[in-house]
Amino acid sequence: MGYKTIIGLEIHTELMTKTKMFCSCANSFGNEANTNCCPVCVGLPGALPVINETAIEYAIKAGIALNSNIITNTRMDRKNYFYSDLVKGYQISQDDLPLCEGGFIEIELGDGTKKVNLQRIHIEEDTGKQTHTTEGDTLIDYNRSGVPLIEIVTKPDMNTPEEARLFLEKLRATLKYIEVSDCKMEEGSLRCDVNINVVDSETGEKTNITEIKNLNSFRGAVKAMEFEEKRHIALLKEGKNTVRETRRWDEVKNETITMRQKLGVADYRFAADGDLAPLVIDNKWIEDIRSNLPELPHDKKERFIDEYNLEPYDAGVLTASKDLAAFYEETIKYVNDPKLVSNWIMGDVLRRLKDEEVEIEDVSLTPKALGQLISIVKDGKINNNTGKKVLKEMFDTGKDPETIVKEQGLIQISDEGELKGIIEKILDENEQSIIDFKNGKDRALGFLVGQIMKASRGKANPQLVNKMLTDMLNER
Amino acid sequence: MDITKLSAFEMKKKLHQKEITSRELIEAHFNKIEEIDGNINAFITLDKTEALKSADKVDEKIRNGERVGLLGGIPIGVKDNIMTKGIRTTCGSKMLENFIPPYNATIVNRIKEADGIIMGKTNMDEFAMGSSTETSYFGNTKNPIDTERVPGGSSGGSAAAVKACEVALSLGTDTGGSIRQPASYCDVVGIKPTYGIVSRYGVVSMANTLDQVGVFGRDVRDAVLMLSSITGYDEKDSTSFKNPEGTIIFGSFPEEIDYNNYLKGMKVGLPKEIFGNEIDIRIKDQITKSINIIEALGAEIEEISLPHLEYSLAAYYIISTSEVSSNLARFDGVRYGYRAKEYNTLDELYINSRSEAFGEEVKRRIMLGTYSLSSGYADEHYKKALKVRTLIKNDFDKAFSKYDVILSPTSPVLPFKFGEIKDPLSMYMADLFTVPVNLAGLCAMSIPCGYVDNLPVGIQLIGDKYKEANIFKAGLGLEGGLKNGL
Numbered sequence: 001m002g003y004k005t006i007i008g009l010e011i012h013t014e015l016m017t018k019t020k021m022f023c024s025c026a027n028s029f030g031n032e033a034n035t036n037c038c039p040v041c042v043g044l045p046g047a048l049p050v051i052n053e054t055a056i057e058y059a060i061k062a063g064i065a066l067n068s069n070i071i072t073n074t075r076m077d078r079k080n081y082f083y084s085d086l087v088k089g090y091q092i093s094q095d096d097l098p099l100c101e102g103g104f105i106e107i108e109l110g111d112g113t114k115k116v117n118l119q120r121i122h123i124e125e126d127t128g129k130q131t132h133t134t135e136g137d138t139l140i141d142y143n144r145s146g147v148p149l150i151e152i153v154t155k156p157d158m159n160t161p162e163e164a165r166l167f168l169e170k171l172r173a174t175l176k177y178i179e180v181s182d183c184k185m186e187e188g189s190l191r192c193d194v195n196i197n198v199v200d201s202e203t204g205e206k207t208n209i210t211e212i213k214n215l216n217s218f219r220g221a222v223k224a225m226e227f228e229e230k231r232h233i234a235l236l237k238e239g240k241n242t243v244r245e246t247r248r249w250d251e252v253k254n255e256t257i258t259m260r261q262k263l264g265v266a267d268y269r270f271a272a273d274g275d276l277a278p279l280v281i282d283n284k285w286i287e288d289i290r291s292n293l294p295e296l297p298h299d300k301k302e303r304f305i306d307e308y309n310l311e312p313y314d315a316g317v318l319t320a321s322k323d324l325a326a327f328y329e330e331t332i333k334y335v336n337d338p339k340l341v342s343n344w345i346m347g348d349v350l351r352r353l354k355d356e357e358v359e360i361e362d363v364s365l366t367p368k369a370l371g372q373l374i375s376i377v378k379d380g381k382i383n384n385n386t387g388k389k390v391l392k393e394m395f396d397t398g399k400d401p402e403t404i405v406k407e408q409g410l411i412q413i414s415d416e417g418e419l420k421g422i423i424e425k426i427l428d429e430n431e432q433s434i435i436d437f438k439n440g441k442d443r444a445l446g447f448l449v450g451q452i453m454k455a456s457r458g459k460a461n462p463q464l465v466n467k468m469l470t471d472m473l474n475e476r
Numbered sequence: 477m478d479i480t481k482l483s484a485f486e487m488k489k490k491l492h493q494k495e496i497t498s499r500e501l502i503e504a505h506f507n508k509i510e511e512i513d514g515n516i517n518a519f520i521t522l523d524k525t526e527a528l529k530s531a532d533k534v535d536e537k538i539r540n541g542e543r544v545g546l547l548g549g550i551p552i553g554v555k556d557n558i559m560t561k562g563i564r565t566t567c568g569s570k571m572l573e574n575f576i577p578p579y580n581a582t583i584v585n586r587i588k589e590a591d592g593i594i595m596g597k598t599n600m601d602e603f604a605m606g607s608s609t610e611t612s613y614f615g616n617t618k619n620p621i622d623t624e625r626v627p628g629g630s631s632g633g634s635a636a637a638v639k640a641c642e643v644a645l646s647l648g649t650d651t652g653g654s655i656r657q658p659a660s661y662c663d664v665v666g667i668k669p670t671y672g673i674v675s676r677y678g679v680v681s682m683a684n685t686l687d688q689v690g691v692f693g694r695d696v697r698d699a700v701l702m703l704s705s706i707t708g709y710d711e712k713d714s715t716s717f718k719n720p721e722g723t724i725i726f727g728s729f730p731e732e733i734d735y736n737n738y739l740k741g742m743k744v745g746l747p748k749e750i751f752g753n754e755i756d757i758r759i760k761d762q763i764t765k766s767i768n769i770i771e772a773l774g775a776e777i778e779e780i781s782l783p784h785l786e787y788s789l790a791a792y793y794i795i796s797t798s799e800v801s802s803n804l805a806r807f808d809g810v811r812y813g814y815r816a817k818e819y820n821t822l823d824e825l826y827i828n829s830r831s832e833a834f835g836e837e838v839k840r841r842i843m844l845g846t847y848s849l850s851s852g853y854a855d856e857h858y859k860k861a862l863k864v865r866t867l868i869k870n871d872f873d874k875a876f877s878k879y880d881v882i883l884s885p886t887s888p889v890l891p892f893k894f895g896e897i898k899d900p901l902s903m904y905m906a907d908l909f910t911v912p913v914n915l916a917g918l919c920a921m922s923i924p925c926g927y928v929d930n931l932p933v934g935i936q937l938i939g940d941k942y943k944e945a946n947i948f949k950a951g952l953g954l955e956g957g958l959k960n961g962l
Contacts, residue, residue: 043811044578044812045565046557046678046679046680046681048676048713048714078802080801080849082823084808087806087811089806089808090805140810267850267851269846269850277715
């Protein structure tokens with residue numbers, strides 16, 4: 001007995017054009033409410049839209065990067081509905097002729113690669129943003145009204161929340177790679193709706209599709225899907241079915257909650273937007289965009305394996321984000337040791353990013369500083385452990401490694417005379433350990449090294465200490 | 477001498493010869509308005525302070541010998557669905573009773589750049605829906621020729637203001653005949669130019685694929701002057717026509733017009749579908765008289781066929797109301813305009829605001845359009861109407877491959893009395909001959925061609941897309957012929 005989960009996603013991504021979709025207002029996040037507004041984006045009577053060509057270019061770029069077909073004869077439609085964040089009473093969108101058809105993303109699972117197919121990618125404008133006050137008022141900020149979006153609709157090809165997460169990560173990486181969106185979920189520039197249902201593999205019985213709206217973090221999306229998966233299975237077990245409805249994820253209660261039931265199909269009364277001429281896209285334009293597309297994650301990974309001789313896994317991690325890959329390649333410029341740099345980034349740097357839940361582009365650590373640090377360690381000026389401490393300090397303070405090493409007096413002691421003094425002092429203090437060593441107890445050597453490192457405040461050159469200690473022990 | 481009765485051209489001449497000042501001219505028109513507009517009601521809002529200020533600027537330019545724009549110092553009325561920054565723009569509706577736009581329509585800026593003087597905003601059918609200016613929230617405009625009769629609609633205020641010499645020129649909008657039909661009823665010239673040659677930016681959309689801004693003047697030359705000043709590509713309007721050959725408007729204005737030459741060799745078509753129609757015989761007589769003049773002035777006249785014309789009105793009312801239902805959705809009480817005082821939910825806010833602030837005709841058309849666009853009906857109504865529209869376009873394309881101008885009466889009926897037509901469908905018939913032009917995106921002009929029982933008759937001259945020159949020539953020829961009693 002088993003159950004099969006079916007997941008399809010709809011992802012809205014804001015395009016990072018300088019200006020809005022249909023007017024010349026600034027497309028920027030975080031400005032004072034209602035300051036990036038003109039007659040067009042607040043839908044004043046008489047205002048008319050004019051298409052921002054860059055938005056179309058970005059949408060084509062996304063289509064190419066996601067392996068879609070670009071439709072050269074398309075148009076913009078009106079999707080009519082009433083809502084207070086929607087200024088014109090209709091949203092300019094695309095109905096039966098989306099800009100991009102089909103496409104796919106490959107995700108890597110434990111047992112191989114899986115292709116998640118796309119249905120379509122279409123262009124539309126974003127709506128305003130509402131805030132509900134505790135007094136019961138609704139405040140509307142129209143700065144977001146008219147920001148260009150693409151909506152990416154997948155086929156129901158994913159079967160676990162984990163697959164959906166991998167898909168979303170790959171999608172985000174790709175969109176960031178081609179620089180059409182910053183994909184910041186917390187700023188709403190990437191928003192995800194999930195369609196999910198479950199089939200009983202034996203009886204073939206299915207639950208009705210539930211839609212979970214406006215998930216604003218990957219973690220939330222995965223949790224919501226896991227919750228729904230369980231809920232649907234439980235219902236099937238009880239011989240019940242789900243209601244065809246839209247739900248939302250409640251982060252506090254850790255559960256999905258009914259928003260509204262879908263009784264009939266919403267009638268948007270779609271019609272071509274006569275204010276905008278049909279979109280006829282020149283094939284040459286598409287080819288120009290294609291040939292100027294930056295290196296995509298998959299190609300970059302292959303190149304990292306070839307060029308830097310990295311393990312496929314490491315190359316995959318380093319190229320998962322464009323910024324991380326760039327950080328890696330930039331660091332190599334300062335210390336030409338691809339393998340060593342990879343180890344540092346794969347280890348301490350990524351751990352640090354994960355602990356602090358930040359992205360590489362948001363930290364004060366620079367490739368130059370990391371390169372310097374690795375050089376210092378490589379040259380034996382400080383040892384590996386000290387290096388790790390310095391890296392932490394660099395993360396916290398943004399200081400460069402030389403300064404930290406100098407300020408804290410961390411330069412490794414490789415001076416044999418100085419080391420000899422320290423070693424002799426420790427040997428004098430630990431006669432029992434010398435006896436133990438002579439009696440073949442290897443642990444004694446480790447203890448002595450530890451004591452020497454402690455006495456040197458971690459600065460002693462470990463290789464040198466090891467060699468000198470053995471020599472000096474034998475001399476005693 | 478009553479300077480308000482001069483043509484715009486004559487006014488310009490007197491201004492340049494310093495016989496009058498723009499201030500005098502504008503004051504004279506405001507006096508005229510004060511005197512008669514209580515009776516005519518052509519204006520919703522006047523802007524005397526700004527108008528006089530602008531007039532003084534023009535006078536100063538003239539005094540200093542500076543270049544003055546094409547409309548320098550001339551009093552102009554602007555239909556109240558065209559955005560004027562700082563001057564309330566109501567669309568003849570309670571919905572926008574107190575709406576003061578923060579921006580100007582492109583054409584308003586063009587009038588200002590051409591030194592035209594905007595006197596105020598003229599009355600209209602609510603949101604340009606109507607054929608009689610009876611649906612205005614601000615009361616009827618009366619026909620200056622007979623105040624018991626309608627001035628036509630929806631640009632009735634603009635037509636009446638020109639006829640009553642309250643302004644020399646005015647702007648209107650024409651979605652299915654809203655310039656030509658009131659021009660015909662008020663005995664003035666009205667031009668509906670080719671779709672796209674005048675910017676719609678800042679003009680409140682009724683049915684956006686049919687709407688076209690156009691002009692009124694008391695003679696053809698004045699109307700063309702007005703049109704020349706506002707045409708041209710506008711990057712803010714995606715449907716704006718980018719004319720590669722520069723201006724398409726009738727080029728220069730000769731001091732004396734020799735009407736004898738304009739019609740020579742012109743090929744004129746008379747659609748049998750229109751003339752076979754049951755037109756008021758008195759109207760038909762006047763049109764026949766004009767046709768004879770046109771022929772006498774050297775045009776070749778032939779009967780033509782536009783087989784799909786009979787479906788125009790049906791297609792027009794499906795398409796226009798569908799677009800209306802979408803275009804008027806933005807009036808929801810949320811951001812501007814009327815908001816109901818009482819509501820509990822967001823839906824009630826919309827429903828109450830729209831129920832209380834839209835008039836009956838507007839509601840009727842929104843409902844019709846919503847129905848036509850709704851899923852399940854869109855195929856049999858909206859999409860079918862679009863197919864009919866293509867057939868009508870094709871009919872005209874075929875005709876214009878052979879003919880320069882197509883003729884028809886402007887309206888099948890004479891100006892009617894207030895309240896005379898109660899059935900909305902009969903009212904829609906007033907647009908019978910004008911709507912095909914909007915469906916096909918052509919240019920057309922109505923010019924006065926005689927009187928029947930003291931009521932004016934208009935003749936419609938239809939031209940191909942961007943061939944305004946043809947209807948201007950035909951219009952100047954016919955107008956001259958009529959004046960000279962041919």
